Amino acid sequence: MAKSMSHIRLLSQILFFTLLVQAAHAKENVADVDPFFQEMPIVLTASRLAQPLSEAPSPMTVIDKNMIKASGFRTVPELMNLVPGMYVGYVDGNTPVLSLHNSTDQYSRQMQVLIDGRSVYMPPLGGVNWSSLPILFEDIERIEVVRGPSAASHGTNSFYGVINIITREATGGNGGRVSVTGGYATDASASLGRNSEQFDYRITAGYRADRGYSNDYLNDHNQTRVANFRGNYHPNSSDSLDVQLGASNGVYGKGIMQTIGHSLGQIRDDNLYRDATGSSSFQQIAWLHIWPTGNESKLTYSHTTVNTFDPRLCTNTSVCNPRDPTTAYSYVPYSVYGQRDVLELQNTHQLNDSNRLVWGASTERAYASNPQLLISDPKVNSWQIFAHDEWRMSANSILNVGTMFEDNGMGYQSNAPRASFNYHITPQHTVRIGVTSATRSPAMMERYIDDRTAIFGGGYSQPTTPLLPEKIISKEIGYIGEFPTLNMTLSARVYIDQVSDMILVDKCVDGTLDCSKDSWKNIGYAEFKGVETTLKYFWDDKHSFLTANYVYQRATLSLGSLPSQYYGVLAADVQAYYKNENIGLFAETVMSNSGSLLLSQRIADSWQLSAGYYFRAPIRVLDVATDVTPEKRMRRLDMRLAKTFKLEKGRSAEVAAILQNVSQDEYTKYDTLNAEVNVLFTRRGWVTASFNF
Amino acid sequence: MPFASQAAPLRVTVLVTEENAVYRTFAESFAVEAARQNTGLKITQASVLTPETDFVVAVGAKSVAVAVNSRIPILAVLVSKAGFEKALNDVAVQRDKKTISAIYIDQPIKRQLSLITAALPEVKKIGVMFSSVSSDLVNLRKAVVGTKFSLIESQLTLGEALHRQLSWLLDESEVLLVTPDAQIYNPTTLRNILIDSYQHNVPMVGISPSYVRAGALGAVFTTPEQFALQAVSIARHFSQDAHLVAPQYPTQFEVMFNAQVARSMNIRLKENSELVNKINAIESNGGG
Numbered sequence: 001m002a003k004s005m006s007h008i009r010l011l012s013q014i015l016f017f018t019l020l021v022q023a024a025h026a027k028e029n030v031a032d033v034d035p036f037f038q039e040m041p042i043v044l045t046a047s048r049l050a051q052p053l054s055e056a057p058s059p060m061t062v063i064d065k066n067m068i069k070a071s072g073f074r075t076v077p078e079l080m081n082l083v084p085g086m087y088v089g090y091v092d093g094n095t096p097v098l099s100l101h102n103s104t105d106q107y108s109r110q111m112q113v114l115i116d117g118r119s120v121y122m123p124p125l126g127g128v129n130w131s132s133l134p135i136l137f138e139d140i141e142r143i144e145v146v147r148g149p150s151a152a153s154h155g156t157n158s159f160y161g162v163i164n165i166i167t168r169e170a171t172g173g174n175g176g177r178v179s180v181t182g183g184y185a186t187d188a189s190a191s192l193g194r195n196s197e198q199f200d201y202r203i204t205a206g207y208r209a210d211r212g213y214s215n216d217y218l219n220d221h222n223q224t225r226v227a228n229f230r231g232n233y234h235p236n237s238s239d240s241l242d243v244q245l246g247a248s249n250g251v252y253g254k255g256i257m258q259t260i261g262h263s264l265g266q267i268r269d270d271n272l273y274r275d276a277t278g279s280s281s282f283q284q285i286a287w288l289h290i291w292p293t294g295n296e297s298k299l300t301y302s303h304t305t306v307n308t309f310d311p312r313l314c315t316n317t318s319v320c321n322p323r324d325p326t327t328a329y330s331y332v333p334y335s336v337y338g339q340r341d342v343l344e345l346q347n348t349h350q351l352n353d354s355n356r357l358v359w360g361a362s363t364e365r366a367y368a369s370n371p372q373l374l375i376s377d378p379k380v381n382s383w384q385i386f387a388h389d390e391w392r393m394s395a396n397s398i399l400n401v402g403t404m405f406e407d408n409g410m411g412y413q414s415n416a417p418r419a420s421f422n423y424h425i426t427p428q429h430t431v432r433i434g435v436t437s438a439t440r441s442p443a444m445m446e447r448y449i450d451d452r453t454a455i456f457g458g459g460y461s462q463p464t465t466p467l468l469p470e471k472i473i474s475k476e477i478g479y480i481g482e483f484p485t486l487n488m489t490l491s492a493r494v495y496i497d498q499v500s501d502m503i504l505v506d507k508c509v510d511g512t513l514d515c516s517k518d519s520w521k522n523i524g525y526a527e528f529k530g531v532e533t534t535l536k537y538f539w540d541d542k543h544s545f546l547t548a549n550y551v552y553q554r555a556t557l558s559l560g561s562l563p564s565q566y567y568g569v570l571a572a573d574v575q576a577y578y579k580n581e582n583i584g585l586f587a588e589t590v591m592s593n594s595g596s597l598l599l600s601q602r603i604a605d606s607w608q609l610s611a612g613y614y615f616r617a618p619i620r621v622l623d624v625a626t627d628v629t630p631e632k633r634m635r636r637l638d639m640r641l642a643k644t645f646k647l648e649k650g651r652s653a654e655v656a657a658i659l660q661n662v663s664q665d666e667y668t669k670y671d672t673l674n675a676e677v678n679v680l681f682t683r684r685g686w687v688t689a690s691f692n693f
Numbered sequence: 694m695p696f697a698s699q700a701a702p703l704r705v706t707v708l709v710t711e712e713n714a715v716y717r718t719f720a721e722s723f724a725v726e727a728a729r730q731n732t733g734l735k736i737t738q739a740s741v742l743t744p745e746t747d748f749v750v751a752v753g754a755k756s757v758a759v760a761v762n763s764r765i766p767i768l769a770v771l772v773s774k775a776g777f778e779k780a781l782n783d784v785a786v787q788r789d790k791k792t793i794s795a796i797y798i799d800q801p802i803k804r805q806l807s808l809i810t811a812a813l814p815e816v817k818k819i820g821v822m823f824s825s826v827s828s829d830l831v832n833l834r835k836a837v838v839g840t841k842f843s844l845i846e847s848q849l850t851l852g853e854a855l856h857r858q859l860s861w862l863l864d865e866s867e868v869l870l871v872t873p874d875a876q877i878y879n880p881t882t883l884r885n886i887l888i889d890s891y892q893h894n895v896p897m898v899g900i901s902p903s904y905v906r907a908g909a910l911g912a913v914f915t916t917p918e919q920f921a922l923q924a925v926s927i928a929r930h931f932s933q934d935a936h937l938v939a940p941q942y943p944t945q946f947e948v949m950f951n952a953q954v955a956r957s958m959n960i961r962l963k964e965n966s967e968l969v970n971k972i973n974a975i976e977s978n979g980g981g
Contacts, residue, residue, distance in 0.1 A: 044908025173856020650857030
């Protein structure tokens, strides 16, 4: 007992002494300095300064802290409801589906998702594991979503769009934050930061949990624990080292209840109730060097891993029966591991007053272990070179050109150029014309799938010809109107996105009558057309705001090239499949009309009342059979009421009550079950209390 | 102007006790400008004060502290108003006010307000941070009375949560005006302050070109050459009628802006020369 006590005393003495020295040191420095002559470090460097929206090359939506708060959302996928044209659906409470064009599966293969520039899009299934995302929601500073291809700026896989989650830096100052949530969700988080002359850091730890759809038919509760560390070491005014570490660990319910027939009320044999686990970790270190000219170079290394484990996955739906021990073999423990290492060098040069050039290169190693699904453990080494120039041709016109050249490590090299021209007709009215291209390398699952695999009922086989990357060309005309005296901005856009060599199912590829195997092939050609518009309006000294979005979309699919089975033994079946399922239903897989309205009103200085209204037309998912009904149209209203308490010395506290789907709009979820029983997004609420010190 | 009518030329010592690029530039410009104007002054630069001189141009606070205890008439330059007044109070034997004067390094408050009016015409709420209530702050408060501006004040003491106070201040202000307070604005804190204010979309108005390079939107300041010009004029005046003008603010100034920061914050700036003219116009009209 005595020993541990003296340990604590020793530690506290060291801590006290360190703080004392720090304080004395700081005071000493400060007294010597003459404010008028003090040489200051360059802080707002070229890479920190965002292009104003009217000069940006791509259509971008920025979700800032105020919007995050007002929306009442507590997870990143939900925040995507604020992005015009983004479909946000849920397979179940743990499995969100996000898409900017046609709704696909839950793997978000066509979008790049980054956290602080680090891709969280993981190799094995080519997807993002949203529920085990290793960051805390409270640490998000803002999210930038590019609503179109953006390979030249955001790297590989920025196909339909990019979601870039930017977390708070370590310079948050001395202090911390604690918050708890109770109700439908149970969350807790604590964050502590310290700043000193050369080193800033922040540690955050938290827990998030909710009941999922909270529905009789789904076992989709979830709990995730997350811990993050971020530190920034800046020994002098020209170098800084930024370190980020994070880990998450969670439990995710799986399983569906039987909904029809004699087994009504029993759990489905092919999808037993069970708990799966998931974890994720990352380490990232970035060295930023500011040259005397003000140009910057940044070298970043990151290592990311994702792990999921499902203890009882049914691999043969016709056989699985938990009551029959002879079928035990058909329930397998399904383990997936993915890992990615990236080394990137990026240089930002302000060449002269009118040219800012960003260029660099990166190399990446992706590795996956998914023995049930993939042949051996594939490793893919890829590299990219990119360059982007912003050329201010005159005071009123800006030309952005760039490209990314990639070797995807699967035998292909591709180039993704882009050009856009922004012209200020008057300082308030700007027009943008752009043409952008990007490629999407096949996901590991599409390329390395094991013929013998029992997953998916053993129905897939290796592609007969090597898969090519998909290609997209996006053409758009946009308008941005800024009216500062009215506190209003208005933007609109018309676009056409053309996708060629689209990877579609290669139906009945073995050519036999029983059509036992499918594969993948680059046989599709798709076109997406749309009109988008956004209005932002502020009042009350910008303490209150309104953001409104509306999007109209259309999509068509045709077969760019015909697979040989199209005319073979199974011609009728294969043709019917493509006509009635893929092509026939494609138009229904985009939201023809969608939009959102977010209103936040400050009341009496310390109250904030906000309301979010989200609507979309019925939409069908592509991956399910024709007998699954489309999702119903959504018209959902969320509300939030918050009170802030300003305490002394800059401390504050806030209590907020959130209610989602206030009017209990009856819209159904993504994927199965809808034909049998409507799984609805039920009204749910919670209260959050937070304290900043 | 005719040559000085004194029998012997006025011996002027430019006292520079600290080695510093700005002081050096001032001293050189002073000598060059005095010669160019044929003032007939006999100028020596020294780092130690000797009694064989008629007039001292004390460069910097340290030089002022050294010179103030002598009996020689002094013109203090490159020293803040607060620093100068402190030196006056600290002196062992009180001097006759007519024998000591200064050109302050600070810009007059009205000029800084004119800069804000010229560059950011829509802005009304000015945020300021300070560690203790100084004469600068009192003057600032007085200067905004009767104008469209209102001051949002935040007092901080060392060790307190700068970030939290700053967050609140940035929420309420439309521009952050730097005060010459080294406890608040120094290389360590400027990082956080600039990053925070940029994220809140609040531009900073600094007090020297160094701030503008760091990321402040702009600053109004006087160059060493401009200070030298003004000092020569005062010295020449003194040499002719033995009259030392009262302490004053710099009369000439320049403006500097960070074009990349302005563009990123969607602030449309006019040409520097146009802005200088605008500020001059406001000053000469006695307004701002």
